[in-house]
Amino acid sequence: MNQAKHIAIIMDGNGRWAEIQGKKRVKGHEAGAKVVKEITTYCSNHQDIERLTLYAFSTENWKRPRLEVEFLMKLLESYLKNELPVYLENNVRFEPIGDIRAFSASLQKTIQEVKEKTAHCDGLVQSLALNYGAQDEILRAINKLKNCENDITEAMLSNALDCPHDVDLLIRTGGDHRLSNFLLWQSAYAELFFCDTLWPDFSISQLEKIIHEFTQVERRFGGLK
Ligand code: IPE
Numbered sequence: 001m002n003q004a005k006h007i008a009i010i011m012d013g014n015g016r017w018a019e020i021q022g023k024k025r026v027k028g029h030e031a032g033a034k035v036v037k038e039i040t041t042y043c044s045n046h047q048d049i050e051r052l053t054l055y056a057f058s059t060e061n062w063k064r065p066r067l068e069v070e071f072l073m074k075l076l077e078s079y080l081k082n083e084l085p086v087y088l089e090n091n092v093r094f095e096p097i098g099d100i101r102a103f104s105a106s107l108q109k110t111i112q113e114v115k116e117k118t119a120h121c122d123g124l125v126q127s128l129a130l131n132y133g134a135q136d137e138i139l140r141a142i143n144k145l146k147n148c149e150n151d152i153t154e155a156m157l158s159n160a161l162d163c164p165h166d167v168d169l170l171i172r173t174g175g176d177h178r179l180s181n182f183l184l185w186q187s188a189y190a191e192l193f194f195c196d197t198l199w200p201d202f203s204i205s206q207l208e209k210i211i212h213e214f215t216q217v218e219r220r221f222g223g224l225k
């Protein structure tokens with residue numbers, strides 16, 4: 001039976017969730033943040049799950065209206081400040097991925113603080129993908145290695161990525177069937193699950209169902225059964 005050691009989620013559908021209810025898109029992001037908390041706590045109590053990587057803000061999301069981007073930045077900062085005690089209580093280590101240098105000094109400081117204060121936690125690793133794009137991640141990794149004398153190996157490139165861990169199970173909520181520049185290298189052999197549920201409506205029971213289906217899949221990695 002497969003174990004979903006590393007689960008990655010493209011948390012999509014916040015804006016539509018709000019719009020359907022006649023609310024502003026940002027209300028969807030607020031509701032989505034509550035689900036991040038629930039799913040993280042669930043995963044931290046699940047014995048097989050070691051890593052949970054959540055797509056929170058892509059390198060392409062800067063294209064959105066300024067007010068929405070500003071709201072997302074504020075929401076992220078308050079989320080991290082409020083969640084620090086929860087991370088510690090649940091023994092969750094926070095390891096952000098993405099190029100956070102684009103964020104304000106204050107947000108970068110908060111991200112760094114939560115990372116440092118949870119560095120000793122040895123339960124679930126929760127990675128939020130922040131100003132993350134897989135193409136940007138791969139390019140930054142190549143640039144780190146470009147002066148090395150020998151040919152770059154798969155292991156070297158992998159280790160130079162923000163996230164050097166293969167994904168077992170990748171879930172996208174919100175009904176679209178695309179990766180939107182998320183963990184392209186790490187998902188080479190991930191099992192992909194797409195569900196129509198908008199992220200703020202995504203529940204623990206849906207996650208449990210997907211994990212159960214995942215355990216039944218025959219993963220061959222190019223070999224034969
Ligand atoms: C995902 O929800 C959250 C972020 C990209 C920050 P969206 O905001 O993309 O919601 P939809 O897809 O427009 O409904």
Ligand code: IPE
Binds near residue numbers: 058061176
């Ligand atoms: C992907 O969702 C990014 C996050 C969930 C953070 P988007 O809503 O940005 O993706 P597209 O634009 O539909 O591909």
Ligand code: MG
Binds near residue numbers: 012013014174
């Ligand atoms: Mg979207």
